Amino acid sequence: MGSSEMCRDLAGEVEKLLKTSNSYLRKKAALCAVHVIRKVPELMEMFLPATKNLLNEKNHGVLHTSVVLLTEMCERSPDMLAHFRKLVPQLVRILKNLIMSGYSPEHDVSGISDPFLQVRILRLLRILGRNDDDSSEAMNDILAQVATNTETSKNVGNAILYETVLTIMDIKSESGLRVLAINILGRFLLNNDKNIRYVALTSLLKTVQTDHNAVQRHRSTIVDCLKDLDVSIKRRAMELSFALVNGNNVRGMMKELLYFLDSCEPEFKADCASGIFLAAEKYAPSKRWHIDTIMRVLTTAGSYVRDDAVPNLIQLITNSVEMHAYTVQRLYKAILGDYSQQPLVQVASWCIGEYGDLLVSGQCEEEEPIQVTEDEVLDILESVLISNMSASVTRGYALTAIMKLSTRFTCTVNRIKKVVSIYGSSIDVELQQRAVEYNALFKKYDHMRPALLERMPVMEKVTTNGPTEIVQTNGETEPAVLETKPPPSGLQPASQNYLQILEINGFHAVLFSTGIPSITAYNKNGLKIDFTFERSNTNPSVTVITIQASNSTELDMTDFVFQAAVPKTFQLQLLSPSSSVIPAFNSGTITQVIKVLNPQKQQLRMRIKLTYNHKGSAMQDLAEVNNFPPQSWQ
Amino acid sequence: MRFMLLFSRQGKLRLQKWYLATADRDKKKMVRELMQVVLARKPKMCSFLEWRDLKVVYKRYASLYFCCAIEGQDNELITLELIHRYVELLDKYFGSVCELDIIFNFEKAYFILDEFVMGGEIQDTSKKSVLKAIEQADLLQEVRHPQTHLWSPQNTPMETP
Numbered sequence: 013m014g015s016s017e018m019c020r021d022l023a024g025e026v027e028k029l030l031k032t033s034n035s036y037l038r039k040k041a042a043l044c045a046v047h048v049i050r051k052v053p054e055l056m057e058m059f060l061p062a063t064k065n066l067l068n069e070k071n072h073g074v075l076h077t078s079v080v081l082l083t084e085m086c087e088r089s090p091d092m093l094a095h096f097r098k099l100v101p102q103l104v105r106i107l108k109n110l111i112m113s114g115y116s117p118e119h120d121v122s123g124i125s126d127p128f129l130q131v132r133i134l135r136l137l138r139i140l141g142r143n144d145d146d147s148s149e150a151m152n153d154i155l156a157q158v159a160t161n162t163e164t165s166k167n168v169g170n171a172i173l174y175e176t177v178l179t180i181m182d183i184k185s186e187s188g189l190r191v192l193a194i195n196i197l198g199r200f201l202l203n204n205d206k207n208i209r210y211v212a213l214t215s216l217l218k219t220v221q222t223d224h225n226a227v228q229r230h231r232s233t234i235v236d237c238l239k240d241l242d243v244s245i246k247r248r249a250m251e252l253s254f255a256l257v258n259g260n261n262v263r264g265m266m267k268e269l270l271y272f273l274d275s276c277e278p279e280f281k282a283d284c285a286s287g288i289f290l291a292a293e294k295y296a297p298s299k300r301w302h303i304d305t306i307m308r309v310l311t312t313a314g315s316y317v318r319d320d321a322v323p324n325l326i327q328l329i330t331n332s333v334e335m336h337a338y339t340v341q342r343l344y345k346a347i348l349g350d351y352s353q354q355p356l357v358q359v360a361s362w363c364i365g366e367y368g369d370l371l372v373s374g375q376c377e378e379e380e381p382i383q384v385t386e387d388e389v390l391d392i393l394e395s396v397l398i399s400n401m402s403a404s405v406t407r408g409y410a411l412t413a414i415m416k417l418s419t420r421f422t423c424t425v426n427r428i429k430k431v432v433s434i435y436g437s438s439i440d441v442e443l444q445q446r447a448v449e450y451n452a453l454f455k456k457y458d459h460m461r462p463a464l465l466e467r468m469p470v471m472e473k474v475t476t477n478g479p480t481e482i483v484q485t486n487g488e489t490e491p492a493v494l495e496t497k498p499p500p501s502g503l504q505p506a507s508q509n510y511l512q513i514l515e516i517n518g519f520h521a522v523l524f525s526t527g528i529p530s531i532t533a534y535n536k537n538g539l540k541i542d543f544t545f546e547r548s549n550t551n552p553s554v555t556v557i558t559i560q561a562s563n564s565t566e567l568d569m570t571d572f573v574f575q576a577a578v579p580k581t582f583q584l585q586l587l588s589p590s591s592s593v594i595p596a597f598n599s600g601t602i603t604q605v606i607k608v609l610n611p612q613k614q615q616l617r618m619r620i621k622l623t624y625n626h627k628g629s630a631m632q633d634l635a636e637v638n639n640f641p642p643q644s645w646q
Numbered sequence: 647m648r649f650m651l652l653f654s655r656q657g658k659l660r661l662q663k664w665y666l667a668t669a670d671r672d673k674k675k676m677v678r679e680l681m682q683v684v685l686a687r688k689p690k691m692c693s694f695l696e697w698r699d700l701k702v703v704y705k706r707y708a709s710l711y712f713c714c715a716i717e718g719q720d721n722e723l724i725t726l727e728l729i730h731r732y733v734e735l736l737d738k739y740f741g742s743v744c745e746l747d748i749i750f751n752f753e754k755a756y757f758i759l760d761e762f763v764m765g766g767e768i769q770d771t772s773k774k775s776v777l778k779a780i781e782q783a784d785l786l787q788e789v790r791h792p793q794t795h796l797w798s799p800q801n802t803p804m805e806t807p
Contacts, residue, residue, distance in 0.1 A: 036775075036779065039769055039770060040764065040769065043764045043765050043767055043769060044765075046765060046767065047765045072770070072771050072772055073769060073770035073771060073772060073775055076768060076769075076770070076771050077767070077769060080767045080768075119771055119772050121727065121731070126771050127724065127727060128724065128727070128728070128731075128768050128771040129771055131721055131724045135721075167723060167726055167727065168727055170723055171721060171723030171724040171726070171727055172724075174721060174723050175721050175724070178721075206690070206691065206692035206693075207692045207693050207694060207722070207723065207726070208723075209692070210692045210694055211694070211722060211723060241690065242690070242691045242692050243691070244691070244692055244694065244695060244696075245692060
């Protein structure tokens, strides 16, 4: 298989051979040309003159290879495509002859003459007819003919039909033809041959976006394919089913999909669970149905649910305010029996922590309220904490839930205090830290406890996903301010940190803040430089600093140049400033953007050098900026 | 087509034809992976599977697996026909072909494949012309080495070793 240099050298030879009278040579030359074009597309024009007569061949071999050559040229270059469009009528004629002609023993396969050539021609027609109305119209008849006349009893016939369907879907065919194509695919679905069914499902997946209604008609057959034994077919059927769910059929489809989730192989469960969550979110007919569906998924495939589904679910539950009592009751019942499925336990502990009072008071409207005592609730949370099966994250959830219940429960506060103090000496650092902080809450800040642990407000949907936040272990917490909840007034700054720990623990998701305080980096001789900060959502190591330089003297500062240097572990990028003149009397500012890359998350320090002309003399100053707020670099 | 492999049920590679230049190390790796995947398939499963970014079409004839890797836009069903056509050609040439024929006459198997498929595309759709070309090549061989040719398919019965 030649290299590109060889192709360049030999292209001339190949082109000559394309014109020889020996058909054996010609077909080989055509395929050589294909290879040359694949390697060196620029040589395509060389072969153009030789292609003029290619379609007039009688020899099937040469015809076949010529069609391949033409296909390759049209795929690679839109000019060639336009040029060869005029060949459409000729191709249609050749195809027609193939179908109509009598039996030809050397090209025949199970009664169909030269299926390879037919398929190739159909493929070329597909490329030529794409986005072109005239060509598509010229092809309509022949496509309909092939579609209706081809024998479907053997694989060959189906191969041709498959290619025909693909072509019909791709060109600008009329709607009758499209419906015909989808019906052919529907018939394929009922075929006994697995290969055919697989091929049908794949094609339907491609067409479901454009011809949604037509595909819906075959929904029941597709859903039946979910029960097939073959793995590839099941996967395709699952993807197609998700594509077909809409407002009308969501209840029925969900039932089938949940049943599928129960019985399918482990490698599908994660995808299926995510798909069900997405579909349920989009089309849920009622909040109760939505929560029921989520519960069902958590209990059947709990351990396969993706980690990021947990915060989403929690948010969903918070938002359906009237369902809180029902939700917490069902979750409680679910983990009573079995607390090994981590996502389920996490969601359940969070809910019990939040709504435990509703659970104990038996206030459920949707179903029969159960009688639960505070001790029973604490029992289950404690068993989660002790169990070997619980992951560290789950234990964190459970401990926080127990803590929250200290304000919601009335008679078991002492028990909670005891549990919390036990975990103050736990080996797990995360648990230990939480326990210590909660202990402190009991001892020193008991008066603040109710305010801190009150109910979470309804969260707004966050579009950017923040990663799970890990609370620092040295006691210095991240004062990451939540966008939606303003800190309650009247709380002292020290307790704000605790409030935020609890909120972070509750959400286990960080909403990147825009509220990093700005600083004055330099203020001397009337020149003041302020830094405002922004963190990048896409790259957590990047901090964007916008500097604003203002001048409070009575004369302008001209030729202002700002330079900055950072320690070796950082990288700095200075963008161009808005201007080089700072007008007097604070009447205007120069802004400049600095991007700092801080992959090692070290404390940000910067040395700045300022040069400018003021009152006729050149001024220069060096300064160090050390007062960067922690949120700008952590 | 990217490549074609023939291997036995025990995992022995009988024939490999690559239509895209790949490093030896990569070839070996791909062959090993693909053999594992295909041999693990149960008999009733469908003949197509997705592997890396290619589609793989395979069919089992007696003790041999014929495996073709095709690109995304190629037609899988017609590839099955291609495999069948190749088997038919082998059958016509060797007369009721079996795995041993391919083991002992592997260069002929390669010749037939090269006459049928070139650069990953079918050269000639007519069985007759492919076989005619092979016959002519055989004649050339006989003319040039009348003493050294050890066997020709027409007149030596195969003994099972």
